[in-house]
Amino acid sequence: MPRASDDHDGLRRCRDCSEWKALDQFCVSSERPDGRGSYCKGCFNERSKASYARRVRAKFDRDVREGRVVPEGHKFCPACGTVKLLEAFPRNRAEASGYATYCKPCHNTKTRDTKERLYGGNREYHLRRRYGIGEKEFQELLAEQGGVCAICGGEDPQHLDHDHRTGWVRGILCFNCNGGLGQFRDSPMRLARAITYLRGTTWQRALIHPGVYQMCSPTRGRPPSRRF
Known part of the structure; x- marks a missing residue:
C-alpha cells in the first residue's frame, strides 16, 4: 500500500519518477479506493515494456526489437523497407493506426500471392x-x-x-x-408485366401460314412526331 505522504491535495507522487502529478495522470487500478494506481502512465508503460521484454527473453532467448521511429504522418512498410506517407497505405479499421501494415503496391502483391498460393x-x-x-x-x-x-x-x-x-x-x-x-430485381411478376408491355407496344411478327408471317401493329402507344 502507498504511504500517506504519496497523496496531497488531489496530487499523487509516482513511485518511480517521484514527481507529483494529478490523479488522472495515473493508471486505473481497481485496488485503490480512488481507482488510480501508484505509477504515472509514463512510468507504468515503461514497466510494462520491461516486463514484456523479460518474458520474451526468458521464453524465446531473444531481445524485443525496438520500435521504428518515423516522422508524423508517415508509416514504415516492412515489405519494401521504406517509410512512406500514410496515404500510400490502404485503410484498415482493424489496425490501431487505421492503415494496413504494407503500402499499397506491397499489399496488392501479397494479396495476389496469397490468392495464387491458396486458390x-x-x-x-x-x-x-x-x-x-x-x-x-x-x-x-x-x-x-x-x-x-x-x-x-x-x-x-x-x-x-x-x-x-x-x-x-x-x-x-x-x-x-x-x-x-x-x-428487374429477379421478380417474375415484373418480368411478366414487361412481356405484356412489349407485346402491346411493339410491332409483332405473327405466323399466319407455314413459313408466312405478318407484321402486326402495336395495340397501344403513339407514332413518332413528324420531323421538320
Whole structure:
C-alpha cells in the first residue's frame, strides 16, 4: 500500500519518477479506493515494456526489437523497407493506426500471392468467396448448358447467376441477361408485366401460314412526331 505522504491535495507522487502529478495522470487500478494506481502512465508503460521484454527473453532467448521511429504522418512498410506517407497505405479499421501494415503496391502483391498460393488464382478466389464453387464446377455447369447463355443462348457467357436471398447458384448468363435480371430485381411478376408491355407496344411478327408471317401493329402507344 502507498504511504500517506504519496497523496496531497488531489496530487499523487509516482513511485518511480517521484514527481507529483494529478490523479488522472495515473493508471486505473481497481485496488485503490480512488481507482488510480501508484505509477504515472509514463512510468507504468515503461514497466510494462520491461516486463514484456523479460518474458520474451526468458521464453524465446531473444531481445524485443525496438520500435521504428518515423516522422508524423508517415508509416514504415516492412515489405519494401521504406517509410512512406500514410496515404500510400490502404485503410484498415482493424489496425490501431487505421492503415494496413504494407503500402499499397506491397499489399496488392501479397494479396495476389496469397490468392495464387491458396486458390490458384484470383478467379478461383472470387468464385469460392462469392458463390461457393470453383472454376471446375463453373465449367461443368456451363457444359450442362451447352456452352451458351442459359437465357438468350449467346456464346461464351461468363457471369454466374445466383439467388441473392439464398445464395443458390442458378446458371451462367451473358452480361446483358445477367444485368437484365438484376434490373428487374429477379421478380417474375415484373418480368411478366414487361412481356405484356412489349407485346402491346411493339410491332409483332405473327405466323399466319407455314413459313408466312405478318407484321402486326402495336395495340397501344403513339407514332413518332413528324420531323421538320
